[in-house]
Structure formats: C-alpha cells, structure tokens
Amino acid sequence: MESLESFRQELRSWLTENCPPTQRRLREGEIQPPWGSPAFEEEAKLWLERCANAGYTCPTWPTAYGGAGLSKEQEKVLKQEFAAMGAQLPGQSFGTHMLGPVLLELGTEEQKQRFLPDIVHSRVVWAQGYSEPGSGSDLASLQTRAVRDGDEYVINGSKIWTTGANRADWMFCLVRTDPDAPKHDGISFILFDLKSPGVTISPIELISGASEFCQVFFEDVRAKADNLIGEKNKGWSIAKRLLQYERTMISGMGAGGGGSASGGKKKRVAKRLRGIADAALPYVGERDGKLADGALRDQITQCEMDTLCFTLTMKRSGEEAKAQKGPSHTASMFKLYGTELNKRRNEILTTALGTQALGWEGEGFQKNELDHTRAWLRSKGNSIEGGTSEVQLNVIAKRVLGLPD
Amino acid sequence: MAKLGWAGLTFDEASGGSGLGYAELAVLFEECGRTLVPSPFLASSVFGAECVRRGASTDVARAILSGVAQGDTLLAVALDEKSHFAPYSVETRAEASGDGYRLTGRKCFVLDGHVADKLVVVARTSGTSGDRDGLTLFLVDRVAKGVEVTRTIMVDSRNAAIVALEGAEAERVLGEVDRGADILDPALDRATAALCAEMLGLMTQAFEQTIEYLKTREQFGVKIGTFQALKHRAASMFCEIELARSIVRETMAAIDEDGPDVPTLVSVAKARCSDAASLVSREMLQMHGGIGMTDEADIGFYLKRARVAELTFGDASHHRDRFGQLQGY
Numbered sequence: 154m155e156s157l158e159s160f161r162q163e164l165r166s167w168l169t170e171n172c173p174p175t176q177r178r179l180r181e182g183e184i185q186p187p188w189g190s191p192a193f194e195e196e197a198k199l200w201l202e203r204c205a206n207a208g209y210t211c212p213t214w215p216t217a218y219g220g221a222g223l224s225k226e227q228e229k230v231l232k233q234e235f236a237a238m239g240a241q242l243p244g245q246s247f248g249t250h251m252l253g254p255v256l257l258e259l260g261t262e263e264q265k266q267r268f269l270p271d272i273v274h275s276r277v278v279w280a281q282g283y284s285e286p287g288s289g290s291d292l293a294s295l296q297t298r299a300v301r302d303g304d305e306y307v308i309n310g311s312k313i314w315t316t317g318a319n320r321a322d323w324m325f326c327l328v329r330t331d332p333d334a335p336k337h338d339g340i341s342f343i344l345f346d347l348k349s350p351g352v353t354i355s356p357i358e359l360i361s362g363a364s365e366f367c368q369v370f371f372e373d374v375r376a377k378a379d380n381l382i383g384e385k386n387k388g389w390s391i392a393k394r395l396l397q398y399e400r401t402m403i404s405g406m407g408a409g410g411g412g413s414a415s416g417g418k419k420k421r422v423a424k425r426l427r428g429i430a431d432a433a434l435p436y437v438g439e440r441d442g443k444l445a446d447g448a449l450r451d452q453i454t455q456c457e458m459d460t461l462c463f464t465l466t467m468k469r470s471g472e473e474a475k476a477q478k479g480p481s482h483t484a485s486m487f488k489l490y491g492t493e494l495n496k497r498r499n500e501i502l503t504t505a506l507g508t509q510a511l512g513w514e515g516e517g518f519q520k521n522e523l524d525h526t527r528a529w530l531r532s533k534g535n536s537i538e539g540g541t542s543e544v545q546l547n548v549i550a551k552r553v554l555g556l557p558d
Numbered sequence: 559m560a561k562l563g564w565a566g567l568t569f570d571e572a573s574g575g576s577g578l579g580y581a582e583l584a585v586l587f588e589e590c591g592r593t594l595v596p597s598p599f600l601a602s603s604v605f606g607a608e609c610v611r612r613g614a615s616t617d618v619a620r621a622i623l624s625g626v627a628q629g630d631t632l633l634a635v636a637l638d639e640k641s642h643f644a645p646y647s648v649e650t651r652a653e654a655s656g657d658g659y660r661l662t663g664r665k666c667f668v669l670d671g672h673v674a675d676k677l678v679v680v681a682r683t684s685g686t687s688g689d690r691d692g693l694t695l696f697l698v699d700r701v702a703k704g705v706e707v708t709r710t711i712m713v714d715s716r717n718a719a720i721v722a723l724e725g726a727e728a729e730r731v732l733g734e735v736d737r738g739a740d741i742l743d744p745a746l747d748r749a750t751a752a753l754c755a756e757m758l759g760l761m762t763q764a765f766e767q768t769i770e771y772l773k774t775r776e777q778f779g780v781k782i783g784t785f786q787a788l789k790h791r792a793a794s795m796f797c798e799i800e801l802a803r804s805i806v807r808e809t810m811a812a813i814d815e816d817g818p819d820v821p822t823l824v825s826v827a828k829a830r831c832s833d834a835a836s837l838v839s840r841e842m843l844q845m846h847g848g849i850g851m852t853d854e855a856d857i858g859f860y861l862k863r864a865r866v867a868e869l870t871f872g873d874a875s876h877h878r879d880r881f882g883q884l885q886g887y
Binding site (some may be wrong): 305336418420421425426427430431434439442455458459462463465466468483486490543545546547548553554555556557558 | 675769772773780781782783785786788790792793794796798800801802803805807808811812817818819822823825826829830868875879881883884885886887
C-alpha cells in the first residue's frame, strides 16, 4: 500500500509539471484559449507526446512495448489522479483498447515490437474491418477473400460501417481464407496499410447528414503474410476476443456513475433529473408549476426515472464485477437498454420541441434545434451498430437466461 | 414471525427490536414476495410502527413497539378514503372534546385493519381536503366506542377493512396537531419502499418460474423457449427486473442513511416496481397458456398480488407525477 501511495505522489508531481493548462481543469486566473485554436492544438500535441513517452497512454502494457508497466491498482490510481486534475488521458483509440490487448495476448514477439509502440504514440490510427454489406448481425458470414500468393495475401471484397476509415492509416480486418470450411472456421485476422494500392474509401452519408462511417473497397490489395495474427483460419476467436475487450471498455465507462461519496448525508441522486423537462419548458410552458402537457410530462418522468435506474444498474454491475472478478451478467443488457433509452429520449425531445425540432438547415431555427434534429436521426443507428437490439436480446436469452436454441 | 424477531427487525433494542436497517428488511420482504406470504407485517411493523416511532413520545413508542415486536399488538394505518391513492385528500374530521379528540369519517382499504389492535387514523384538524397542512395522526383503539371495522376480502386473498368512525375517541395524538403530514410522508415512504422489496421478490419468482416453464414445456415437438417471440419478451423482462433490483437497493441504502433523496428514490422505485411486477405477472400468465388460468396453479396469485401491490400507496402514474413535482416540473 505504501508503494501505491508513493506512486500517487510521484504521479501527482509529474502531472503538475507536465500537464499543459489547456489539457486540464483551469485554475483560478487562468484563461482558456479557444478549443481547436493553434495554441490549444499545440498543447494537445505536447500532452499526448509527454503521456506517450511516460507510457501512460497504455498504462498497463509492458515497458518493452512502450507502456508504463503499471499494475491494475496503479492504473486505478492513475485514473483517479488524472480525474482529480481534470485531465483527459490522451491518445485513446481502437488501437489502445481493442487491437493492442489482442496483440499483447496473441501476437508474435515480432508483431508486438512492430505495432504496439506506434499505438502508444498514436503514430498509426487503426480502423476496424468487421461488417460487410452482406454481413451485419451475421458477421461470421463475411465474404471478403484473402488468397495466399508467395509471402503475401491478396485481398478482394468490401467492408462497411468502418468508423473513421478516411482518417485511419491501417486496418485490422477479418477475411475469409478458406471458403470451403464452415463459416466460423475459414476466417483469419490480418493487418494491412490502408494506403496500399487497391484500397478505395468512401464516406457514408447518413439520414442525419455527414458521418464518421465509411465503406472500404479492396481490389487485389496485398498484405504481408507476416501480419496475419494468430493462426490462419482461426480468426473468428480473435474477432470475438477483440469484441470482449471492446465491451470491457464500454462497461468500464459506466462503473463510475451514480451517487457521489462526499461526507455527511449523502445525496444519492447526483444531479437533478430534469434535463428533458428543461429543454421542453420553453416550448410547452407551465401550468400550476407543472409542464403544461400532461401526457408529455408523464413520458419525460418515465424516461428520467428509467435513466436513473439504468445508471444505478451500471454502477451495481461494476461493483459486482469487481467482487466476482469477472463481468457481471447484467453487462449484456447495457448495449440494449442504453441505446433504446437514448432513442426514447430523442423521440421525447422531438415531441417537446415540436416543429422547431424538424428543421434541416438555414433560417428559422436555432443551432441547438438543428443539432437536435441531427442527433435524433443519428440516435436511430444506436440500436443497430455494434450488434442490434434484437441480437442483444438473443444474447441475453441464451447466455443469461439459458433458453434453448 | 414475531418469534424469529422479524416483527421488530428495524426497531431499536429498547423497543424489543433487532436494530437492523431497511437493507436487511428488504431481504425479508423480497422473500415474502417470492413466497406470497400474507402477513400484517407491512401494515403493522413498517407503516404503523413508523408512524408511532415518529409521532409518540419515547416511552409510549417503546411500549407500543415492544408489543408489536413480540407479536402481541398489531397496528394498521387508516388513511385512504377514496378508490385512488391521494394521501392528503382526507375529509375525516377530528373535533377537540375535553382534553382529547373525537373522530368522524369513513376510511377504506385499511390494510389488515380487520385484525389490528390499534389504528393510526389520519384525520383533518383544519384546512380542506387536499391540503397537506391540517392533517393530524391519532392513535385509536379498535374496540373503542364509535369505531366500526368491516373486513373487506380482496382479490389477493389478503384483507383490508372499512373503518367507520362515529365520534370515536382518540387514545392520543401522534406528533403535532395539523402537522401530521410531517410524520405521514416519511412513514409512507418507508412502507412503500418495503412494499417495493416485496414486489421485487414477487417479480423475480414469477420470472424464474416462467423461464423454467419455457425450458420444459414442449409444443410442435420443441421446447417453447426456442421461439424467438418468447425469448425476446423474456430478455426484455430480465432487463426491467434488473433495473428494479438496482433502484430498490439504492432506495434502502438511502433510507438507512436517512438521506435527502428518499422521497425521489421511493417514487422511482414504486413506479418501476409497479410497472415491472405488472408486466412480469401478465407475461407469466400468458406464457403458461391455459394452465395459468386455472386456480390450481399459483400463477394467478402472482397476478392478483401484483395488482393489489401496484395500487397500494400509489400506482406508477401517481409516483411519476410526484417525481416530477419533486424535480420541480
């Protein structure tokens, strides 16, 4: 424990010395340069560089690959100290949270040396090549082909819903290396440079306008056979392992929610549950101290109550996971319930704002109203991306409830 | 239950209790919910006892609660006057008479009033029906002159009572005259929380029994649990129940800390438990098919108890309205 405390002290002085003002909560008298201004960007870059050099962007990774080699307990202290300073951990990405852990676990020494340090320093941005036009919920039916040719694989096919592919450098990609095997058995997990000849990336416009998603086409793209991770045709288990890391990351986000633990009589409801009501008030007005539209008010209270119950469930799940040293069985419902709740919230807000929620662009609408229109439309995708609600229901029925196939 | 020390679980030791908290009480209520135990525990040891503990002088409270803890005394709270829960809509009048009070009015849905020894009667000493101010709590002996108790047999096989008061003499005032709501509100919140724990137990049992049935019942040559139409509904119910479990735990913790959020959390818990228990008990019946309609199976009991519990101390819609008011909109 004493060493943990000295680590905390050490870290605290490191943070004080190294964290630029724009990258943490301001102290009294400090003035913030505008977000995105050259001064801001400069300090953001510096902050990333300093954290990466210290290995803090990937705190638990071995120092041999650029990590800080911290224990789980030390990592917790790190997160607490960053939070206390109001500083963000920079450089968090698909690389740090998804590909990196998989490489650490399953990559060869050579692959680790080759790829991990670049992830630590955000020198390479990774894209995830999973979904295909014909393979959404049934991901294992993917058809992108990779055929061995000398010490390379030749890749043909297409990936869709690839987040940020137009800004990414490399892709970790699921490809079919044995078309004759049962669908789960002929898949491999391979890495390649998105600047390779034969790669075409086109951004996808959504019903809400421009988006972070792309479709990526491969025409005789050549990838080094050395960059195939794990065994050939055994990629499906790697794909699933990576999704587990993704889920761990997501459930970790909720674990800190709920009440605050300050002294005295604890207020368990951390904030007032009236976000939707405050947005609705200017549009629907008040009668006898209540929102004037009774039916809308009932929907709002229900949505706020469910949000509180959901937050408490995430908190409980985090505590149970800690006690059991493994994911709690409630974790499987987060994706389902959280996304459905967000869709509901957006629908209610649309009702609350009336026709002011229906502007697309231009005159007659305030910025927050136009933003809402886009957010409402974008939220429709929440229950589709990353496993549809229906797939989540199947998972709960099978894995949690044990219902037969 | 009294012999096991349950009747005084949350009372202090001087009142013959075990000095435990609501987190522990909730465990007991969850089990009662699972097994559909009919007992005057909620009415007497929680609702009635909370009114007495908060309203009576230390000595009087200890004397009465010791009787409750030993199982010698049963309490009931006479609050409702109409078919819909509205705790301040009280028309029963209390008139000063000598150095005491005489009560006149009609109370209904008095939980376990038919077996109670003493009644906590909520009556109006000033103001008009609907006002929070002007309510006073009185302790009334059930066999006092002018008290007529009529047993009403409810659908869940538990009983409530109609209590007709005709100039009935009050044994004593609980708390301050006209400030009865200051006792009633927190007592109601705690009774409602205990009821939520019972509903959580009820829905958990009903759900587990239903899942077991989906795994064993065969139709069309397969287990009916293979049908996606049923799987998805079962998985949705699982989520609703887990959210209910979270809010019940949080509410009990807040009560044990006597925290400022108790009213908000209780309303969230009661709204959620009412909706979830209703959903699960209805789905239980539907998924069991014809057997669920027979009186021989337990399924109907869960549905009936869920419905009575839903309407006890305010239904989901009542608590959403209260939640909105507490949040200022």
